[in-house]
Amino acid sequence: MPRQVFMLPDLGEGLTEAELVNWLVKVGDQVRVDQPVAEVETAKSLVEVPSPYAGTVAVLHGAAGETIDVGKPLISVDAEGAPAAETYRTEERAGAKPPAVEVGEAADSGSGNVLIGYGTSGGHGAGRRTRKPRRASAGPQVRTTAEPAPAGPRRAPLVVSPLVRKLARDGGLRIEQIQGSGRDGLVLRRDVEAALAGSAAPEAAPAAETASARPAAAAGAAGETDPRSGLRIASRTPMRGVRKAVAEAMSRSRTEIPEATVWVDVDATALLELRAQLKQRDPDNTPGLLAFIARFVLAGLARYPELNSRIEDGEIVAFDGVNLGFAAQTERGLLVPSIRGADRLSARQLDAEIRRLAAVARDGKASPAELTSGTFTLNNYGVFGVDGSAAIINYPEAAILGVGRIIDRPWVVGGELAVRKVTELVLAFDHRICDGGTAGGFLRYVADAIENPGSVLADL
Incomplete structure (x- = not known):
């Protein structure tokens, strides 16, 4: 069975991270398309994130309380078949319009739940939804990525966030010409900003500098002395979420x-x-x-x-x-x-x-x-x-x-x-x-x- 990796989606709020509140499944569980697998807290609400894959849960990438960056792995599933969001994955990778889905195609592969932006085949189709400029989306937008495809003559760029694509487009850049510094070549906002500034893309962040490491670093700051007041610092609490x-x-x-x-x-x-x-x-x-x-x-x-x-x-x-x-x-x-x-x-x-x-x-x-x-x-x-x-x-x-x-x-x-x-x-x-x-x-x-x-x- 192919293993599919579902990345934390861009939830349509202009955010770059979310806090993992609770897992709704565990390793070994069978999941179906559109079944909620996790609860994440964003700056605006608590959101249930559904799976675009059906199969067996293989890996849960993170623990409750951790902050996960958008575009980083959320859950891996040993899939039973092609995911309902496959055409949308292709569109997100290449920035191209997804192919049309024939009426009745994969009729039983999804519920039609459009909570996560791409829609499944249960009546809503897999077409991309258009976002109006400067308007907040009424619902979360999901971006998914499977295991990296083998390199070919022209490798499609990995792009998770529509904000990154828009930033490049507004700056007159072609996204496929930008070298991504994220995992597996993921193009991040900092890569586009570096390209716009005419400098080389920044190096990827060290692997140790993950969302789970940040809270530990913050906790380690407790006990140091504040140079301004001379008092001992009791704790440092990152501002996040609401x-x-x-x-x-x-x-x-x-x-x-x-x-x-x-x-x-x-x-x-x-x-x-x-x-x-x-x-x-x-x-x-x-x-x-x-x-x-x-x-x-x-x-x-x-x-x-x-x-x-x-x-x-x-x-x-x-x-x-x-x-x-x-x-x-x-x-x-x-x-x-x-x-x-x-x-x-x-x-x-x-x-x-x-x-x-x-x-x-x-x-x-x-x-x-x-x-x-x-x-x-x-x-x-x-x-x-x-x-x-x-x-x-x-x-x-x-x-x-x-x-x-x-x-x-x-x-x-x-x-x-x-x-x-x-x-x-x-x-x-x-x-x-x-x-x-x-x-x-x-x-x-x-x-x-x-x-x-x-x-x-x-x-x-």
Whole structure:
């Protein structure tokens, strides 16, 4: 039986590595095409990686907790026959369009699962999917490689990442003319960059410098003395996964977006009373406060659509609809799943989606599309017991609205002092897209809706 080596795929998120969380198979197990064999954690989600081969598991390349580079071996399978992704493997090696697959060909070799980019023959075909420029893919993209083919008169280049191909194409280079420094001649990004710079391709990294060796090296740094503070270093923890992605996004937001902030204190007493009345009538079907506020936010964005846009290549891109993101704190860090088409949903429907997506995010099952498709973000940091926050815009969006805790505070009502339920709304916005008049108008609209929810809900 031929042994097929399945490389860790490019998961379609512009990432170069992923952490191996858990193996779903063991050596000696029989696997079928499209059967999940491992769980890997990327910067955006926990992803099950399915096998493009059917056969017997021969080698598991790595242990749980290790970080594996894209394009490095993930699993080896003693295959029973030709893999469903063979035509796609040929396309990835040569950069050529894969041959068409006849209808009904290998009808029982796959399930049609298109999670991994090439599709199997169970109804979706093996054709390559086209990626739009500058758009995140809605699903992982898999690249596979079998054992190296014997050298011929013209050896096709090994290319795993479409980003590498695009970098070479944009630089006017032919990928087959670039000497790869990766395993088996794999062309890496550094090879293309070196070629563009007119220098020789860098030497391949030493074999000992693997993903599994990096954590050990980091741990070995513990105990040394920090020259700046003079204190002993207790540990060094590499930034990766969600924490690394959050750090990069926040840094880019602060660097590229000239943000401004406006805020207002709001009397939420009427909203709390309205919800209490609804809960008495229908205790099992009453939306949460965040769903009501979300509904008011969506109504405000309909009046001030500038805040539901982004800047892209020197243009302001406006959207027909709102994908409302909301910040969710999980064990893996802060995630922002988004409710697609939120502007078309009622408060009850919004509440259901908020609960569903929050649960999915906490379980690490949110898809990259659910975590990257937002156009405006709502952040309820009041759950942490704080009143306000100078929020950072969720790049590349144009604004983020934060809601603080609701507490008893003295408030003037009808010329007399009273105790009311008060919260603080904070809006951070991209000052390139709009000015204070638009931001203030939106914030005041949402505040008025919270203070007089009945009149606003009647128009929604």
